[in-house]
Amino acid sequence: MSFEDLKRIEKPDFHEDMNPMSDIKHVIGIISGKGGVGKSTVTAAIATMLHKEGMSVGILDADITGPSIPKIYGVHGPAVSDENGAYPVVAEDGTKIMSINLILDNEETPVIWRGPVIAGAVKQFWTDIIWGELDYLLVDMPPGTGDVPLTVFQSLPVDGVIIVTSPQDLVRMVVTKAYNMAKQMDIPVLGLIENFGYLSCPDCGKKIFPFGEGNVDKIAAELGIKYLGTLPLDPEVSKLSDAGEVYKRETPEIENAMIPILSL
Numbered sequence: 001m002s003f004e005d006l007k008r009i010e011k012p013d014f015h016e017d018m019n020p021m022s023d024i025k026h027v028i029g030i031i032s033g034k035g036g037v038g039k040s041t042v043t044a045a046i047a048t049m050l051h052k053e054g055m056s057v058g059i060l061d062a063d064i065t066g067p068s069i070p071k072i073y074g075v076h077g078p079a080v081s082d083e084n085g086a087y088p089v090v091a092e093d094g095t096k097i098m099s100i101n102l103i104l105d106n107e108e109t110p111v112i113w114r115g116p117v118i119a120g121a122v123k124q125f126w127t128d129i130i131w132g133e134l135d136y137l138l139v140d141m142p143p144g145t146g147d148v149p150l151t152v153f154q155s156l157p158v159d160g161v162i163i164v165t166s167p168q169d170l171v172r173m174v175v176t177k178a179y180n181m182a183k184q185m186d187i188p189v190l191g192l193i194e195n196f197g198y199l200s201c202p203d204c205g206k207k208i209f210p211f212g213e214g215n216v217d218k219i220a221a222e223l224g225i226k227y228l229g230t231l232p233l234d235p236e237v238s239k240l241s242d243a244g245e246v247y248k249r250e251t252p253e254i255e256n257a258m259i260p261i262l263s264l
Contacts, residue, residue, distance in 0.1 A: 014154040016123055019085050022131040024058070026264050028138050029152060029161040029187070033174025035143040037166045038195040040068045041237055043140040045251040046162070047095050049258055052250065055135040058088060060125050061099035062152060063142040064118045065111050070101045074244020077102035085130045093247040098129050115147035122151050136261070145181040153185040159264050160190040162228070162257060167197055167214030175216075179223050190228075190260040192220045197230035228257040 018024060030043045040063070047057045061069040070076065073091040079102045080087050086103070088096040100121060101107045111118070131137065139156065142148050152158065163178045165171050175192065182189050194216040199208040210233065220227035231253050240246050 015157060016127050016155045018126055019128060019130050021084055022129070023133045024131055024137045025134065026136050026159045026261075027156050028136060028190070028261060029141055029149075029158050030138060030164060031141045031149060031161050031178050031182070032143045032164045033145070033176075033178040034170065035066075037143075037164050038231075039143070039164045040072060040140050041241060041246060042162075042164045042193060042195055042231065042254070043069070043138050044072055044241075044246045045231070045237075045249075045254050046257060046261070047136075047138055048093070048247050048250055049254055050136055050261070051093060051095070051247075053258065053262065056094070056096075056133060058096035058098075058131050058134045058137045060122075060129075060137055060139045061097065061101075062122050062125070062139050062148050064100050064113070064121055064148065066142065067099045067101045069097055069140055070099045070107070072241040072244065072246040073097055075102070076107070077104065079103055085128045087130050091247060092245075095247065096131060096134065098125050098131075119147045119151040122148055123155050126156055145177055149181065150185075153182070153187055158187050160188040160260070162190050162261075163192045163225075164195055165192065165216060166195055167209070167211045167216065167230075171214065171216060172219055175219055176223065179225065189223075189225045191226035191257060192216060192223075193228045193254070193257060194230040196233045199233050226256075226260060228260075229253050229255075 032039045050057045059069050061067050075089045075091050088098040089102050161182050165175050194214050217227040240249050
């Protein structure tokens with residue numbers, strides 16, 4: 001059998017069925033090649049802008065060992081369940097959220113699980129959770145290209161992913177890794193967002209680049225994907241995240257990201 005014959009073999013379909021009481025129109029993955037890029041706050045910023053557009057939004061917190069979505073939204077468990085499944089916790093702005101921290105007895109209990117168990121939990125957040133009607137479900141993934149991103153790409157009907165990065169020397173490598181994984185899994189890359197790109201001087205408004213000026217736009221062009229903009233290092237976002245009120249901060253710099261999302 002030749003290599004061309006192998007490529008023509010139909011790939012197995014690992015997609016899981018969503019809960020029959022869920023009706024989700026679009027699934028968007030928010031991914032990064034490494035940690036520490038503020039992916040969860042970018043996910044929240046996208047959710048806030050989608051709400052502004054009149055969309056109903058949910059966030060599946062797939063970062064099982066390092067969940068942060070409940071904290072920045074100020075929501076707590078336990079999630080309610082019945083014979084039909086479990087229900088996401090609804091934040092003050094209407095965002096429906098499911099995270100491992102919403103089903104643990106203690107939010108500070110570490111999740112010391114092996115990869116297959118973690119992957120199984122992510123699947124259950126899709127199959128067992130009653131999301132109701134949603135225009136968009138955002139999947140906040142853990143960094144890297146391991147078990148969870150693979151499980152999400154194989155098990156959920158992901159319409160596309162947005163890659164989040166920061167302005168550092170490793171950008172080219174980590175972005176390319178994330179891009180190549182999505183490409184190998186036949187998942188469209190909707191674009192690339194640079195986070196923590198600059199600080200705005202509180203006195204004069206001048207942009208300060210604490211990590212150096214990034215070249216994310218050039219990397220996006222080389223990969224043939226859309227550069228969706230650079231977000232500032234905003235102390236107000238940190239303050240609101242710590243207070244569980246991240247949804248109160250609109251991020252106009254993220255408006256370009258709405259174009260490919262709302263075009264789905």
